Amino acid sequence: MLKTRIRELRARDGISQGELANLVGVRRETIGNLENGKYNPSLKLAMDIAKVFGETVEDIFFYED
Amino acid sequence: MKQAKKNPLSYLGWLGVIGIIGIYYMAPWMITFLLFFFFFTYSRMVPDELFWSNVRRAATKAFAVNIGFQTLTFLFLFFRAVSGKGIPFSEAVQASGGAYLVDANYLLSIIINSSMNVIIFIVTLCTFFFCLMRYNRQEKKFVEEDKTC
Numbered sequence: 001m002l003k004t005r006i007r008e009l010r011a012r013d014g015i016s017q018g019e020l021a022n023l024v025g026v027r028r029e030t031i032g033n034l035e036n037g038k039y040n041p042s043l044k045l046a047m048d049i050a051k052v053f054g055e056t057v058e059d060i061f062f063y064e065d
Numbered sequence: 066m067k068q069a070k071k072n073p074l075s076y077l078g079w080l081g082v083i084g085i086i087g088i089y090y091m092a093p094w095m096i097t098f099l100l101f102f103f104f105f106t107y108s109r110m111v112p113d114e115l116f117w118s119n120v121r122r123a124a125t126k127a128f129a130v131n132i133g134f135q136t137l138t139f140l141f142l143f144f145r146a147v148s149g150k151g152i153p154f155s156e157a158v159q160a161s162g163g164a165y166l167v168d169a170n171y172l173l174s175i176i177i178n179s180s181m182n183v184i185i186f187i188v189t190l191c192t193f194f195f196c197l198m199r200y201n202r203q204e205k206k207f208v209e210e211d212k213t214c
Contacts, residue, residue: 017208026113029201032208033115042114 003064007035009053024048074120075108077101094183100190115204123196131189138181142174 010020017035021028024045033039034049041049041061050057081102087095110116157171 025111026115027111029204029208030113030115033204038204039115039118045114 001037001064002040003037003062004034005060005062006031006049009055009060013053015052020049020052023052072107072110072112072116074112075104075106078103078105078108081105094179094186097183097187097190100187100194103194110201119197119200119204122200123193126196127189127193130192131185134181134185134188138178138185142178145174145177 006020010017015023017031018028021031025048026045030039030045034041043057046057046061050060053060078101081099081104084096084099084101087093087098157168159166
């Protein structure tokens with residue numbers, strides 16, 4: 001299952017779901033679904049999110065059995 | 066910050082105008098186009114990738130429903146024809162003077178076929194709408210739960 005550190009990174013940088021959604025051009029629902037592993041992002045969205053947090057895609061998205 | 070663009074799916078709402086024309090001319094097939102006005106409700110929704118993913122899922126289900134019902138209709142008409150109620154076109158429709166004589170069973174098959182086309186069109190559209198609404202509700206509900214975290 002694809003896991004993400006988006007929630008953790010948002011908390012670190014003090015960014016709300018809505019703010020992150022605006023920064024990467026998606027809806028708040030999309031960020032919520034991403035955080036909870038209900039949706040797998042495209043490579044473009046993953047890279048956009050990584051850019052916002054100044055991290056690599058691999059640092060944010062990873063597989064967990 | 067990225068600019069939010071208008072949702073292209075909402076443009077399908079203009080097809081609803083065909084429904085208004087259908088009311089004026091009392092054409093049932095065209096009246097069903099009123100359902101397309103539903104697409105205007107998506108004009109404010111940002112068309113991001115999760116939205117298009119939901120559209121694809123809903124469209125796949127609508128397509129499957131459409132193919133299923135079309136197949137059943139064709140099979141019904143086929144078995145109706147081979148069971149003796151159907152006759153070849155050359156015999157079913159005959160010109161007589163300035164008029165055409167149409168066999169009653171043949172006419173019934175045409176009516177069944179055209180009626181089913183309208184029904185299948187409505188069912189396909191409704192399947193798409195309800196699936197899309199359900200997926201959108203599911204993702205919203207999910208975010209609401211997240212607020213409590």
